[in-house]
Amino acid sequence: MSHDPARVERIKANLAAARTRIEEACHKADRNPSEVSLVAVTKTRPAEDVRILASLGVTDVGENRDQEAAPKAAATADLDLTWHFVGQLQTNKAKSVASYADVVHSVDRDRLARALGDRAASAGRRLTCLVQVDLDDGSQAGVLGPRGGVDPADALDLAARIDGHDALTLGGVMAVAPREGDPHEAFGRLYEVACRIRDRYPLATVISAGMSGDLEAAIERGATHLRLGTALLGDRGPIVG
Numbered sequence: 597m598s599h600d601p602a603r604v605e606r607i608k609a610n611l612a613a614a615r616t617r618i619e620e621a622c623h624k625a626d627r628n629p630s631e632v633s634l635v636a637v638t639k640t641r642p643a644e645d646v647r648i649l650a651s652l653g654v655t656d657v658g659e660n661r662d663q664e665a666a667p668k669a670a671a672t673a674d675l676d677l678t679w680h681f682v683g684q685l686q687t688n689k690a691k692s693v694a695s696y697a698d699v700v701h702s703v704d705r706d707r708l709a710r711a712l713g714d715r716a717a718s719a720g721r722r723l724t725c726l727v728q729v730d731l732d733d734g735s736q737a738g739v740l741g742p743r744g745g746v747d748p749a750d751a752l753d754l755a756a757r758i759d760g761h762d763a764l765t766l767g768g769v770m771a772v773a774p775r776e777g778d779p780h781e782a783f784g785r786l787y788e789v790a791c792r793i794r795d796r797y798p799l800a801t802v803i804s805a806g807m808s809g810d811l812e813a814a815i816e817r818g819a820t821h822l823r824l825g826t827a828l829l830g831d832r833g834p835i836v837g
């Protein structure tokens with residue numbers, strides 16, 4: 597089946613624009629664009645968009661809900677993509693996620709790390725896990741719902757738990773910028789946590805930060821992975837769930 601040419605052109609143009617933003621931000625921050633990887637977040641978008649992205653050279657895709665990710669990963673299993681799970685995750689979904697994900701960005705508690713590790717082990721797989729760090733100051737969480745993440749002070753302990761599990765590889769850290777305030781400041785705090793973890797685990801180099809609206813700030817503060825949804829695939833409409 598061939599792709600809708602108009603959709604291909606749209607996504608191609610969006611990808612080019614995103615790569616230009618990344619290059620300009622890297623230039624400003626005196627970094628090499630090759631240090632920054634792009635994860636295309638395909639939530640709410642059909643598997644067809646995943647195929648188009650793959651045809652345009654994208655190798656890494658992300659989803660934030662298991663109910664949506666599992667069928668999409670299955671529908672595109674022939675493409676040999678790297679699947680990133682980036683959303684808040686209930687422990688009872690660990691078995692499903694461990695069956696298709698390669699990287700889980702949103703590990704924020706011991707119990708979840710252990711569940712993912714045990715499930716990956718029984719499936720004969722290895723999972724790379726990132727410690728999700730909470731950058732909110734706590735004041736907004738009650739109103740708008742928590743975005744997940746471990747308290748920065750507890751991040752190193754959680755990193756040790758992940759590193760200690762046979763089926764898990766500690767990849768680094770991840771965060772979502774607070775809804776308000778300066779993302780540079782928040783991503784600066786993430787960078788400090790990342791350095792503390794990397795001091796002890798030199799291979800844990802990933803800093804997953806930066807979405808469509810704040811990728812420049814993330815690059816300036818050391819991000820190695822950007823998670824881009826709307827910048828590549830357009831508006832999702834009203835957020836559900």
Ligand SMILES: *Cc1c(COP(=O)(O)O)cnc(C)c1O
Pocket residue numbers: 637639660682683772807808809823824825826827
């Ligand atoms: C949806 C989502 C993204 C992508 O957000 P955009 O603003 O569309 O780029 C990144 N990270 C997480 C955790 C998400 O849920």
